[in-house]
Amino acid sequence: MLDESKPLFIAVAEQIEDGILDGTYPEDTPVPSTNELAAFLRINPATAGKGLNRLADAGVLVKRRGVGMFVTVGAAELLRRRRRDDFARAYIVPLLREAAHLGIDPENSPR
Amino acid sequence: MTAIETRNLTKHFRDVAAIDDVSLSFAEGRVHGLLGRNGAGKTTLMKLLTGQIFATSGEMRVLGQSPLENPQVLAQTCFIQESQKYPDGFRPLDVLRIAEGLYPAWDQELARELIADFRLPEKRAIKKLSRGQLSAVGIILGLASRAPLTFFDEPYLGLDAVARRLFFDHLLADFADHPRTVILSTHHIDEVSNLLEHVVLLDEGRVAISEEAETLQNAAIEVSGRRDEVMAFTAGADVLHLQEIGSLATSTLHAEPGSVERARAAGLQVAPVSLQNYIVHRTTAAAAAPVA
Amino acid sequence: MRSRNVIDMHLVNRMQAFGWPLIAVAFALAIMLAVGAIVGSRGPEAQAEMYYGLQWNGAIFALLGPLIGYGFTSMGQYFPLALGLGLTRREFATGLSVVFLGNAVIYSVLITVGKTIEKATEGFGLSIRFFDVFYTSTGAPWQTLLQTFLLILTVLFLGAAITAAVLRFGQVFLWVAAAILALIGLGILSGVLLLDGFGRALLDVLTMGWGPWMVAIAVIGAVSAGAWLVLVRRTQVS
Missing domain, CATH: 3.30.70 (Alpha-Beta Plaits)
Incomplete structure (x- = not known):
């Protein structure tokens, strides 16, 4: 369920981010609480909390006292911009390397 | 706050050092994993910390005080031993009723819920229970006691996958609602690794690792x-x-x-590298290393 | 009071605490009544002879016997559970002492009442002696009460002390204790055989009267209780 190659709290944060990007958590609506997230993902509440706090620090979520964490307005756009920057590093570089292994010339890519 | 602190704690059985100069600290309100191979000293350490046995030398502080013959500390401490013996004729019902009188924070409603979930035959003599049902008695006791400091020594013994999942989910849910210090000793590291915040690995009575789980997961x-x-x-x-x-x-x-x-x-x-594999590597690497 | 839980623990198994001793005593009494009925049918002379002989009747041990095992069970089975549930050794010792006292009171009263009825009804109308025997004192009721109380309490503490010593020192204790007892027995035997006047002196000691005997039992009980209290505070559960 979670990406095992990363620290758990980062995987938690990224999963929430995915939810924001695909509209599961619309802006200005609450995300699951620490305990709900912990029970659902079967992880320690402290780890779940750390993931949520990471998003709060990044301005993606906002704490509302006594109610919980909400998706900030503009969060999806913020995430999209950041992920676009990561896209090349995460996908294009490995793609080019694999292409080189296979002897595929990027300039002359097959159909 | 630290729930447990030991300094140079040592326990000899005749001339074997079961616990050898152990200095550890367990923070309050977290889930700690106490890992190690059979005979590494996990049970001995837990027995020392709950005053079941006496240390040969060294010091320990449990919830700020010495646990030895200390009702204040022991009423806040629940130790679920894999090898707990029960008197002849005792039924789960009897043990839970007595435990209810001993643990101030006992939750009878939770106990009833767990008995139903684990399908524990509460009126059958404990001597006649299967290994898994015996483990369930301990799990129910340990969770329902809501003790601020709870030790689980091999709670998984004999449990099937469904019951193991049940234990995990109940522990997680109850820990989230009622934070407390949990020391979990198990060989099923993969099943609990996402629950652990801090890990202690014992090897031949000594501390091999005492580290944040997150650090180890990426170590x-x-x-x-x-x-x-x-x-x-x-x-x-x-x-x-x-x-x-x-x-x-x-x-x-x-x-x-x-x-x-x-x-x-x-x-x-x-x-x-999963926590389980890392622990395996660290234990076998230590075993293979030449004696200094 | 957490020690109360030790008492609760001992009351879990009501059959073991009260059921079996009472069933055993009822069964033994029933047999004695049957014997009494049979002998009674042979005439008053046989009955009088039986009445005399029955002062050594050991059927009452059907009741005292299970109590001997009680001390063993308490230390061997209840102590590890008590410790496992977070009771201190001191709390356990306090609770168990109350349990022992309660047992001694309940059963000594039971025997004394039985004896009073037995004497009042002349052996339940059958000239038998079950409660009014040597081991429970053939004297006045208060003597029976005191003697059985002391005897039961001593036996309970002795059993607990022995079990605590085994837990503390292992099997070695049993071997050493058996060896010492054998040596004492051998010493007495050789004294009787080899030394002039030793046998007589021994007989004098054994027939020293009811009072001194009560003191002797009380001393054994007190020593056992003391040894147990010292040992239990140092006992580990493996």
């Missing part, structure tokens, strides 16, 4: 690829394990900042 990486490339990459690195097959090799090594990126740049496959 090592597994790189694989062509043998010469792997060898070139791992030269000078702290290698935990090396496996070769033909011209290919897989190496488990301690990760340093940037090693994942460097390995990828060197054209190697990089995979994370």
Whole structure:
């Protein structure tokens, strides 16, 4: 369920981010609480909390006292911009390397 | 706040040091894993910390005080022993009723819920229960006691996958609602690794590791690829394990900042090392290392 | 009071605490009544002879016997559970002492009442002696009450002390204790055989009268209780 190659709290944060990007958590609506997230993902509440706090620090979520964490307005756009920057590093570089292994010339890519 | 603090704690059984100069600290309100092979001293340590046995030397503070013959501390401490003996004729019902009188924070409603979930025959003599049902008695006691400090020694023994999942989910849910200090000793590391915040690994009575679980989860990486490339990459690195097959090799090594990126740049496959595998490597590596 | 839980623990198994001793005593009494009925049918002379002989009747041990095992069970089975549930050794010792006292009171009263009825009804109308025997004192009721109380309490503490010593020192204790007892027995035997006047002196000691005997039992009980209290505070549960 979670990406095992990363620290758990980062995987938690990224999963929430995915939810924001695909509209599961619309802006200005609450995300699951620490305990709900912990029970659902079967992880320690402290780890779940750390993931949520990471998003709060990044301005993606906002704490509302006594109610919980909400998706900030503009969060999806913020995430999209950041992920676009990561896209090349995460996908294009490995793609080019694999292409080189296979002897595929990027300039002359097959159909 | 620390829930448990030991200094140079040592326990000898005749001339064998079951616990050897152990200085540890367990923070309050977290889930700690107490790991190690059979005979590493996990149960002995827990018995010392709950005053079941006496230390040969050293000091310990449990919830700020010595646990020895200390009702204030022991009423806040619940120790679920894998080898707990029950008197003849006792039924789960009887044990739980007595425990209810001993633990101030006992939750009878939770106990009833757990009995139903684990399908524990509460009126059957404990001597006639299966190993898994016996484990369930301990689990129910340990969770329902809501003790600020709870030790689970091999709570999984004899439990099937469904019951193990039940224990995990109940522990997690109850821990979230009623935070407390939990010391969990188990060989099923993979099943609990996402629950642990701090891990202590004992090896032959000594502390091999006392570290944040998150750190350990990323402490090592597994790189694989062509043998010469792997060898070139791992030269000078702290290698935990090396496996070769033909011209290919897989190496488990301690990760340093940037090693994942460097390995990828060197054209190697990089995979994370689970806590369980890391612990296995650390234990066997220690066993294989020459005696200093 | 957490020690209360030790008492609760001992009351879990009501059959073991009260059921079996009472069933055993009822069964033994029933047999004695049957014997009494049979002998009674042979005439008053046989009955008088039986009445005399029955002062050594050991059927009452059907009741005292299970109590001997009680001390063993308490230390061997209840102590590890008490410790496992977070009771201190001191709390356990306090609770168990109350349990022992309660047992001694309940059963000594039971025997005394039985004896009073037995004497008042002349052996339940059958000239038998079950409660009014040597081991429970053939004297006045208060003597029976005191003697059985002391006897039961001593036996309970002795059993607990022995079990605590085994837990503390292992099997070695049993071997050493058996060896010492054998040596004492051998010493007495050789004294009787080899030394003039030793046998007579021994007989004098054994027939020293009811009072001194009560003191002797009380001393054994007190020593056992003391040894147990010291040992239990140092006992570990493996």
